[in-house]
Amino acid sequence: MNEFIPLLDRRNRPLRDLRISVTDQCNFRCRYCMPEEIFGPDYKFLPKESLLTFEELTRLSGIFVSLGVEKIRITGGEPLMRRELPTLIRMIGDVQGVRDIALTTNGSLLARHAQALRDAGLKRVTVSLDSLDDERFQAMNGRGFPVERVLRGIEAAAEAGFLVKVNMVVQKGVNDEDILPMARYFREQGHILRFIEYMDVGNSNGWKLDQVVPSQDIVNRIHAEMPLEPLQPSAYGETAKRYRYVGDTAEIGLISSxxxxxxxxxxxxxxxxxxxxxxxxxxxxxxxLRSLLREGRSDDDIREAIRSFWNARDDRYSEIRLTNTPELRKRKVEMSHIGG
Structure with missing residues (x-):
């Protein structure tokens, strides 16, 4: 048997994780992702025939695994708006070499689907939740959706046996007063809470640097009330810096792009x-890649296209974000197309 040679980009980073967006649609209109004035009733989402089918997604998953991918995360838009999603989870789970499948969701439909997703083989769920204050949460999600229904979804996921993580995007002057209430609540609930610095994703959220709450400030606020100690990364490429509450097994994470x-x-x-x-x-x-699939190209052809793509990769946007370079002035793909 030939020794496996890892696929590396121009900065010697291996390909290990694949994030699959299954729909560009979402039932929320969060301002940092899909503000209503851009994604309003006249916005044209992708027609059904443009979406990759479950068979196409499963085939691609197998090709990516052959190139070194071990973990797959299902995203959106809101992925639970894609009909029969548990079927896709089961299909990808049957691909030899897939070690882990996870899902990121806004939680609005999770209570309804949690058990079916678990039965299909999904093991981990990440729920986006930016406040426990109902009025503030309804304003932030842009659709008046009550926080209680998201909490119910988290509870249903935990009852179904999922490892649940909660992601909170923190914006100065918008929801930074919720940092401590969120930390207290999810420490008590036993779910890992991850704080995400507000980022300039896409082209429509009006991002400004002065709206960012630095992760170190978040750590300092929590540590002053509930002492924290740092943890070592659990894997290469882990996005979150992890901390544990002193004398407790509960932890938080900081994603500091x-x-x-x-x-x-x-x-x-x-x-x-x-x-x-x-x-x-x-x-x-x-x-x-869709054209290659629908032109009837072989797995080897598609594999070589992905290999060439990754070998040429040189991205480091977050490292140069605060510089004024031509790369930063390009129009970026919207996060609702490719997930977070």
Whole structure:
């Protein structure tokens, strides 16, 4: 048997993780992702025939695994708006070599689908939740969706046996007063809470640097009330810096794309809902894999296209975000197309 040779990009980063967006649609209109004035009733989402089928997604998953991918995360838009999603989970789970499948969701539909997802073989769920204050949460999600229904979804996922993580995007002057209430609540609930620095994803969220709450400030606030101690990374390329509450097993994570960029160890590729492969959350252009699939190209042809794509990868947007370079002035793909 030939020794496996890892696929490396121009900065010697291996391909280990694939994030698959299964739909560009979402039932929320969070301002940092899909603001209503851009993604309103007249916005044209992808037609059904443009989306990759479950069979196409499963085939691509197998090809990516043959190139070194071990973990697959299902994203959106809101992935639970894609009909029969548990079927896709089961299909990908049957691909030899897939070690882990996870899902990121806004939690609005999770209570309804949690058990079916678990039965299909999903083991980990990440829920986006930016406040426990109902009025503030309804304003932030742009659709008046009550926080209680998301909490119910988290509870249903835990009851179904999922490892649940919660992601909170922190914006100064918007929800930073919720940092401590969220930390207290999810420490008590036993779920890992991860704080995400507000990022300039896509082109429509009006991002400004002064709206970012640095992760170190978040750690300092929590540590002053509930002492923390740092933990070692659990794997190469881990996005979150982890801390544990002193004398407790409960932990938090900090995803610090703005103030502590982790481009140097990024192992993630992203597949958009219409089958374009992107090398970075902040990329402007993708490689079209759907055409290769629908032209009847072989697995070897598609594998070679992915290999060439990754070998040429040189992205490090977050490391140079605060510089004024031509790369930063390119129009970026919207996060709702490729997930977070």
């Amino acid at each position: 703005v103030t502590q960029a982790f481009c140097s160890t990024c192992t993630r590729a992203r597949l958009s809902a219409e089958g374009k492969l992107y090398s970075c959350l902040f990329a402007s252009e993708g490689t079209d």
